[in-house]
Amino acid sequence: MNKRQLGLMIGALLLSGCSMAPDYDVPTVAMNDVYLNQVDSATQPGSHFHAAWWEAFQDAQLNRLVSDAQRQNITLKIASERIQAAQSYHKAVASLKVPTVSISGGVADIRLSENEAMMGGMVRDHTLPSALGGGQVRVMDRDQTDYFLGLNASWELDVFGRIDSMSQAAAIRAEQAAIMKQAVTTLITADVINNYLQYRGAQERIAIADENIRDQEEMLRLVESLNRHGYGSELDVANAKANLAATRAMVPKLETAKSVHLNRLAILLGENLHKTEARLAGQSAQRVMPSMHGVIPTGLPSELLTRRPDIALAEREIAARNQEVGAAIANQYPRFFLTGSPGVMAGDFGDLFDSGSDTWMLGAGFSWNIFDAGRNKAMVDMQEAGFRQSVLSYQDTVNAAFNEVETALRAYGNSQQFEHYLKEAEQQAETALGKANSLYQSGLVNHLSVLDAQRQKNQVQDAEVLARLNTASSVVMLHKALGGDWNSPAARLPSVPRT
Known part of the structure; x- marks a missing residue:
């Protein structure tokens, strides 16, 4: 075969290259125009979902925590390394589509054995007959030295698209690694926000308990004074002391809760506990739990398919499986x-x-493997089954996402109603306690009425904080269900193009 014939054969093979990956469409999912549990007073259907939504809490400390966590969190750093590894793997697979060229050189010094069966006779001295002049002669020298320098090139022509399908699958896996980091960013950020809210909630509940303790201590002194002057009884004193002790007993439990959330924040921030405690205890730090301001833009149900990382991950899994099917089919040729x-x-x-x-x-x-006892066919069947599994997983993920949003919307609406009623109950309990104190000091009611009013006020006041905490947590849950961009402005990542 001459060079021209070889060149024509190569060109024909290159022109005939094709992909064996089947065509596929993303599965369609039936959905409503709006969410069924949409709360119009608190959310906006069809409105644009905005990034850095936690800034609506209007808490500078929270904003700094989210930004620092997204830069410092160890799990997110691991996710970044996984992206790098996946991208490097894609480059390695894609390199199989081009020729591999290596250079080699060196020197070789060889001594041949005179007694070796094949070459020995060529390096031994032979005596020429007198007719030829006599003397000693050998065919070749026993010691050989060669210098060499050259290139080695090899290339697999991807005629049936096997390598291209493998490369496409590897590129999609790299996209999945980036999407996975977005999902981890959502989880970490939601965890930071929730633990910060819980920490501030515990602080506020401790402050309420301390205030109630001071009021009850003052009431105890009044009851003891009245008892000494004959206007009360030992029963009133015992009840006042019991009420005070019950309130004091709440403080250690709340301190434990505050410590747990502080420790969790330190882990999420990837920093020393004392550093986290110092930043939360600074002079500029507020001691009350922040509340959400404004309404939540929920967008349209159809937009959920592009906002949720788990849905994007499931769709990319279908694409990757499809390319792996193509590679398995091409491997039969x-x-x-x-x-x-x-x-x-x-x-x-x-x-x-x-x-x-x-x-x-x-x-x-x-x-070409012309007989492998059905191994290649079994590999194709296995990849096709994996493709069908990924399609079913996608549908299941989408259904779960819509259900999660509906549940979060219902929880958010109910938590707002619960908070509203408890605020009204707190106002009434405060009024009842004031009237009970006035009547007791006037001698018109006994001390049990005061204790009952005080107990009601303490319970409702603490429950009101829990209600606000529940509302704030439901806000985080709803935003988490809606997906979207959770990167803080200081830690935003470039988007990864799809293959």
């Missing part, structure tokens, strides 16, 4: 190879680059 090794070789280094020292080898071939 022949593989074509080209190899070449041009170079120079000489017995004397000074002659290495002279004319006549050039040497080369060029080859073309193919490999």
